[in-house]
Amino acid sequence: MARPVDASGQTGIVLNIQRYCSHDGPGIRTNVFLKGCSLRCKWCGNPESIAFKPELSYQASKCVGRKECGACLKPPFPEGAFYVVEGGENDTVKVNWDLATGVDEAMVSLCPPGALEMFGKRMGVDEILDEVEKDVSFYRSTGGGLTLSGGECLLQPDFSAALLKGAHDRGFNTAIETACNVPWAYVEKVLPHVDTVLHDHKLTIPERHKKWTGVSNERVLANFKKAYETFPNADFIARTPLIPGINADEEHIRAVLAFIRPHKNVIDYELLPYHRFGLGKYELLGEVYELDDYKTPSAELVAHLQAIIDEAFGRTGQAAPGVKP
Amino acid sequence: MVGAGHVPGLNAVVMGTAVAAGHLGWEAVGIRDGFDGLLSPERYPDGGLVALDPGLIANLDPNGAGILGQAPRVDPFHVRRVNADEMVEELDLSDLLLERLKAAGIDALVGVVGGRGLSILYKLHKKGLNVVCVPRSIENDIAATSVSFGFNSALSFTIEMLDRVRQAAQAARKIGVVEVLGEQAGWLALQAGIAVGADVVLIPEVPADLAAVATRLKDKVTARRPYGLVVVAEGATLVPPAKGEAKPNPLKASLSPLATGEASDHVIRRSGQAAAAVAEALQLQLAEETFPLVLGPWVRGGAPTAVDRQLGMTYGAGAVRAINAGSYGTMVAFVPPDLRFVPLPEAINKVRTVPLDGGFVQIARSLGIFLGREL
Numbered sequence: 292m293a294r295p296v297d298a299s300g301q302t303g304i305v306l307n308i309q310r311y312c313s314h315d316g317p318g319i320r321t322n323v324f325l326k327g328c329s330l331r332c333k334w335c336g337n338p339e340s341i342a343f344k345p346e347l348s349y350q351a352s353k354c355v356g357r358k359e360c361g362a363c364l365k366p367p368f369p370e371g372a373f374y375v376v377e378g379g380e381n382d383t384v385k386v387n388w389d390l391a392t393g394v395d396e397a398m399v400s401l402c403p404p405g406a407l408e409m410f411g412k413r414m415g416v417d418e419i420l421d422e423v424e425k426d427v428s429f430y431r432s433t434g435g436g437l438t439l440s441g442g443e444c445l446l447q448p449d450f451s452a453a454l455l456k457g458a459h460d461r462g463f464n465t466a467i468e469t470a471c472n473v474p475w476a477y478v479e480k481v482l483p484h485v486d487t488v489l490h491d492h493k494l495t496i497p498e499r500h501k502k503w504t505g506v507s508n509e510r511v512l513a514n515f516k517k518a519y520e521t522f523p524n525a526d527f528i529a530r531t532p533l534i535p536g537i538n539a540d541e542e543h544i545r546a547v548l549a550f551i552r553p554h555k556n557v558i559d560y561e562l563l564p565y566h567r568f569g570l571g572k573y574e575l576l577g578e579v580y581e582l583d584d585y586k587t588p589s590a591e592l593v594a595h596l597q598a599i600i601d602e603a604f605g606r607t608g609q610a611a612p613g614v615k616p
Numbered sequence: 617m618v619g620a621g622h623v624p625g626l627n628a629v630v631m632g633t634a635v636a637a638g639h640l641g642w643e644a645v646g647i648r649d650g651f652d653g654l655l656s657p658e659r660y661p662d663g664g665l666v667a668l669d670p671g672l673i674a675n676l677d678p679n680g681a682g683i684l685g686q687a688p689r690v691d692p693f694h695v696r697r698v699n700a701d702e703m704v705e706e707l708d709l710s711d712l713l714l715e716r717l718k719a720a721g722i723d724a725l726v727g728v729v730g731g732r733g734l735s736i737l738y739k740l741h742k743k744g745l746n747v748v749c750v751p752r753s754i755e756n757d758i759a760a761t762s763v764s765f766g767f768n769s770a771l772s773f774t775i776e777m778l779d780r781v782r783q784a785a786q787a788a789r790k791i792g793v794v795e796v797l798g799e800q801a802g803w804l805a806l807q808a809g810i811a812v813g814a815d816v817v818l819i820p821e822v823p824a825d826l827a828a829v830a831t832r833l834k835d836k837v838t839a840r841r842p843y844g845l846v847v848v849a850e851g852a853t854l855v856p857p858a859k860g861e862a863k864p865n866p867l868k869a870s871l872s873p874l875a876t877g878e879a880s881d882h883v884i885r886r887s888g889q890a891a892a893a894v895a896e897a898l899q900l901q902l903a904e905e906t907f908p909l910v911l912g913p914w915v916r917g918g919a920p921t922a923v924d925r926q927l928g929m930t931y932g933a934g935a936v937r938a939i940n941a942g943s944y945g946t947m948v949a950f951v952p953p954d955l956r957f958v959p960l961p962e963a964i965n966k967v968r969t970v971p972l973d974g975g976f977v978q979i980a981r982s983l984g985i986f987l988g989r990e991l
Contacts, residue, residue, distance in 0.1 A: 329703035331696065342706070371735075374965035376800065387965050389693070389735040446703075474701055505696070505704040 303450030305414045316466030318435025321423045326411040327446045331505040333581045340442035345411035348575040353406035356382040369393045388577035436464030448477040455484035471514040495546040519554040527557040534565040548603045619729035623766030625920025626682035632932020634668035644668040650690030654716040679919040726935040738960040741945040748938040749947040750931040757801035759966030760958045761949035768923040770915040774808040791844035791906045795891035798849030805849035820851040824988025830901035832986040
């Protein structure tokens with residue numbers, strides 16, 4: 292497949308481009324999701340963004356079955372990659388994910404009902420920016436622009452830097468969502484082109500961070516601190532995906548506040564109540580969701596923790612219920 | 617090597633393998649925690665391999681949970697690691713594994729694995745590894761063998777628990793709805809249901825009509841017998857609504873309102889939802905109260921039954937016979953009265969489901985057990 296190349300010469304692996312977003316930076320925005328992540332958060336709602344390479348997905352509800360189709364049961368699909376359980380009333384195809392690793396984009400295009408798809412494709416900078424530019428009138432009226440998300444957008448530093456610089460050149464506001472578990476050199480390359488940095492404080496204690504995300508948070512916190520100091524003109528917004536039983540407690544929220552409040556360019560701290568929207572996607576990838584039994588936080592808990600944040604930012608002047616000064 | 621997922625009495629397979637190998641004058645070693653003992657030897661101060669010498673085997677408890685331990689993931693083609701840059705990644709370490717097996721002087725591998733493990737070991741076999749597999753499945757859903765190691769222990773414990781639930785239901789005058797393992801095949805639900813004389817058994821092979829189930833329960837639950845017992849396999853499905861979808865809906869998906877879009881139309885891997893869904897739906901249609909209970913993962917623990925101890929020893933020794941015969945890339949299969957070595961492709965991508973015209977279904981019908989709809 293020919294790779295689209297533009298003036299920057301940069302291409303990257305893109306999962307999705309989502310227009311009309313309003314929660315990931317100022318105004319109305321277009322979110323560009325890049326593939327590849329350096330963490331394995333057990334609650335991840337975007338499992339299709341974790342692997343760098345484009346990967347196979349299978350939506351059984353679209354499969355019309357062996358009798359009507361059966362295309363994937365023949366070459367060029369790898370032997371044993373797809374099968375039908377004999378003896379049942381249902382002839383919907385199943386995937387042997389261990390033997391389907393060789394399925395590529397060309398093969399997927401041979402699935403008439405579109406049950407097989409590839410998550411992710413290589414795109415060029417101008418190709419993406421042309422898509423982003425379609426909503427330029429919204430950006431002008433709302434102060435919006437481009438948000439790079441993921442996965443971890445800093446893992447494709449040259450591509451991300453070129454995209455964000457290109458966005459600035461076209462007059463768009465820029466934002467990124469990052470967990471910042473990357474070498475500082477990556478951060479340094481991208482952040483000069485970012486107006487708003489949405490960054491995750493997932494857990495406070497290094498050992499617990501490692502347990503739930505795969506790595507310790509020491510480098511992450513060092514990157515955050517250095518970024519606050521190195522890029523004083525960027526706005527930083529801290530975020531915590533709030534998961535009861537893992538990090539939805541006052542101690543974590545107060546620890547994050549203690550970390551960010553000395554830095555005046557950290558303008559807000561947002562809570563992202565855990566949801567289970569990603570559940571179905573794990574099945575599409577043939578994976579198992581490890582956080583199956585966890586529940587979404589109650590409205591009362593979220594309000595309580597939000598009140599602590601509001602107080603720290605001087606927005607209410609009142610302590611949250613039950614919170615000691 | 618023992619794959620992911622616990623079943624009772626894994627030591628019996630280890631013993632059978634080691635004893636039979638010893639009789640041939642071979643040296644047997646076990647790999648700790650799946651393939652971790654070879655791929656991450658630094659984690660094991662005493663070494664990632666266990667010498668299965670006669671002294672150790674003589675003192676090994678055949679009821680034990682497994683001297684080799686287990687890893688949550690056993691796939692050398694996708695090994696999760698933290699790299700030098702402190703970033704998590706998945707690596708294909710299959711070549712490294714083959715190198716280390718060779719360096720350790722291991723000529724052939726016996727893998728005690730479930731359905732997915734068969735595919736992984738088949739891939740390793742295609743890369744040159746001499747592999748023989750022992751089928752291990754709580755649900756008895758592995759094709760090409762009549763019985764997998766672990767099933768009988770799970771069945772015995774399930775029957776014991778169903779007896780207790782029936783007593784509880786009797787005392788409380790309610791209808792117990794019990795979910796048991798069985799994602800793709802209903803052997804555990806059906807055989808246990810027959811053993812305890814359940815009123816209803818719902819299995820993945822027979823999409824159920826809950827209105828028909830309720831009607832049947834109204835007949836069976838009477839003033840003189842004011843309780844009932846419904847056994848539901850976790851992968852049980854419902855018949856589609858009259859003008860609904862063409863395919864049955866897994867019960868589990870019906871209780872995942874927060875999953876989005878079409879992706880939620882099929883299985884959400886979460887045990888415990890099928891019993892709740894059925895119990896609630898039936899209670900809405902009946903005068904009696906229902907209560908859900910999930911046996912699910914509990915049946916994986918405990919001691920093996922006599923059958924599984926014997927089967928474990930047999931499968932272990934059978935694997936050594938397969939190696940001695942040079943039958944690599946095979947699975948040891950019990951096809952009464954024979955022990956056979958079947959090529960792995962005969963077991964991969966197939967599920968040993970309950971045949972609707974088979975003996976167990978006929979027996980259930982003779983006993984008045986309703987299977988979710990008229991067959």
